[in-house]
Amino acid sequence: MELDFAPETFWLLPDLGDFGSVNIKTIIFSWVVIAVLILLSALVYTRLKKIPTRLQLLLETIVDGFDNLTRSTLGERGRAYLPYIGSLFLFIWFSNLIGIIPGCEEPTRDVNTTLGLGFCIVIPIAHISGIRVKGWRYLKEFFEPGLVIRGVWLPNIFMCPLNVVGEFGKAISLPFRLFGNIFGGAIIIVVLSQLARYAVLPPFLMFFFGIFVGTIQAFVFAMLALTYTAVAVAE
Amino acid sequence: MIDINPESLVKAAVYLGAACAMGFGAIGSSIGAGYIAREAVLGMSRQPKASGKLMRTMLVGQAISESPGIFSLIMALFLVGGMFTIQVNETFAMALLGSGIAVGVSSIGSGAGAGLAGGEACKSIARNPDCAGKVTMTMLLGQALATSPAVFGFLAALLLFLKSGSLVTGSIPSAAALLGAGIAMGVGAIGPGLGIGFVGKQACGGVGKSPRAGSSINKTLLLGAAVAESTSIYAFVIFILLYLQA
Numbered sequence: 001m002e003l004d005f006a007p008e009t010f011w012l013l014p015d016l017g018d019f020g021s022v023n024i025k026t027i028i029f030s031w032v033v034i035a036v037l038i039l040l041s042a043l044v045y046t047r048l049k050k051i052p053t054r055l056q057l058l059l060e061t062i063v064d065g066f067d068n069l070t071r072s073t074l075g076e077r078g079r080a081y082l083p084y085i086g087s088l089f090l091f092i093w094f095s096n097l098i099g100i101i102p103g104c105e106e107p108t109r110d111v112n113t114t115l116g117l118g119f120c121i122v123i124p125i126a127h128i129s130g131i132r133v134k135g136w137r138y139l140k141e142f143f144e145p146g147l148v149i150r151g152v153w154l155p156n157i158f159m160c161p162l163n164v165v166g167e168f169g170k171a172i173s174l175p176f177r178l179f180g181n182i183f184g185g186a187i188i189i190v191v192l193s194q195l196a197r198y199a200v201l202p203p204f205l206m207f208f209f210g211i212f213v214g215t216i217q218a219f220v221f222a223m224l225a226l227t228y229t230a231v232a233v234a235e
Numbered sequence: 236m237i238d239i240n241p242e243s244l245v246k247a248a249v250y251l252g253a254a255c256a257m258g259f260g261a262i263g264s265s266i267g268a269g270y271i272a273r274e275a276v277l278g279m280s281r282q283p284k285a286s287g288k289l290m291r292t293m294l295v296g297q298a299i300s301e302s303p304g305i306f307s308l309i310m311a312l313f314l315v316g317g318m319f320t321i322q323v324n325e326t327f328a329m330a331l332l333g334s335g336i337a338v339g340v341s342s343i344g345s346g347a348g349a350g351l352a353g354g355e356a357c358k359s360i361a362r363n364p365d366c367a368g369k370v371t372m373t374m375l376l377g378q379a380l381a382t383s384p385a386v387f388g389f390l391a392a393l394l395l396f397l398k399s400g401s402l403v404t405g406s407i408p409s410a411a412a413l414l415g416a417g418i419a420m421g422v423g424a425i426g427p428g429l430g431i432g433f434v435g436k437q438a439c440g441g442v443g444k445s446p447r448a449g450s451s452i453n454k455t456l457l458l459g460a461a462v463a464e465s466t467s468i469y470a471f472v473i474f475i476l477l478y479l480q481a
Contacts, residue, residue: 159458165468166457170383172387173379173382177386187313216294230372
């Protein structure tokens with residue numbers, strides 16, 4: 001039994017070795033997902049109706065649900081975060097769902113996508129929001145719980161490494177959870193397809209891992225992004 | 236007479252590694268997911284109106300507490316399916332056995348810990364359905380923290396797996412270092428996972444009882460979890476040291 005899950009690489013800048021390469025399928029299908037999302041929303045947005053069509057109803061439900069979530073978690077500030085959380089969810093959701101179509105590959109199956117989402121989007125946005133809301137007081141939190149001597153708050157240097165390590169753990173575990181679940185689903189489908197000879201099991205598994213696990217993991221990722229931001233801005 | 240040659244030794248180690256990964260890996264996740272379902276069912280029988288909220292919380296919670304088990308499954312499939320890249324030397328075998336142990340044993344504590352947090356969240360929501368949003372947020376935080384030792388284990392297993400492809404020469408000390416690295420990360424992650432689970436459990440209960448204290452509870456949860464998690468970071472440091480020895 002042979003399993004080959006190495007992504008197809010394409011060398012843009014061959015002189016740089018591995019750093020000059022891109023995973024071509026990941027890039028293509030990320031853009032496909034982005035195009036589909038833009039087209040869908042443009043299609044609905046340009047012809048909004050009082051009596052919604054099915055597509056409009058679906059998108060309205062999603063937007064409304066996330067509006068409620070962000071506002072119940074972040075309060076009045078939540079509206080500003082709705083586009084961020086909503087598009088994070090929609091991008092990951094559609095990325096997970098695209099694997100159902102034969103020949104397509106989930107962008108989230110590539111660890112580069114999930115690490116990029118985690119390290120370049122979720123974690124910076126949480127910290128930047130914290131700094132924007134609280135200013136320099138935000139950095140103080142890394143030295144909590146401080147030492148209070150005669151009513152004067154002093155930074156506790158020994159807590160700083162622990163807090164930083166906690167941040168690091170959050171940053172690592174978020175991308176790898178998404179990657180592990182989607183990648184695991186893909187492997188399980190391939191392995192069991194070889195055992196079951198493409199009969200009944202693979203479509204069922206594709207349904208399970210593509211739709212069920214894909215939706216739940218996208219929701220979990222978006223919710224954790226929201227939660228990390230909420231913890232950073234909480235007074 | 237049993238035929239002992241390097242190649243059969245490697246195969247034996249790979250099979251044992253896959254068995255350890257999935258066998259140990261199934262323990263924690265299934266206990267955790269079952270505990271969440273138990274609390275959700277109890278909650279529904281007490282408060283049938285909150286069934287929808289409980290169902291959603293249960294599914295999300297189970298999906299997270301299941302992810303250590305999924306990591307183990309991936310690693311086990313890698314080990315069984317990765318047989319074709321075989322290079323015959325004993326160091327290689329020990330790296331693969333070590334990766335199985337790292338991911339399998341590390342998911343025991345994390346799966347159960349995430350389950351504790353999720354179960355208590357379901358209980359809280361049944362008691363006070365109005366604060367479902369806040370409780371879900373705390374649950375997600377607690378579970379994400381509780382599963383991070385398992386993520387370290389998975390990372391360690393992937394590193395060991397990749398290392399096995401680059402080994403050319405082997406010696407008994409480096410074989411022992413790689414196996415030891417796997418054991419250090421795997422066993423070292425049991426306690427932190429469970430410990431963070433305890434913190435997450437009480438935090439979910441506390442937010443359900445007094446939603447106003449939510450943000451200070453979350454902060455304490457983060458801090459306590461970071462302290463409990465530091466033990467798994469020590470394990471990861473030792474893993475890296477041993478990994479570099481080989």
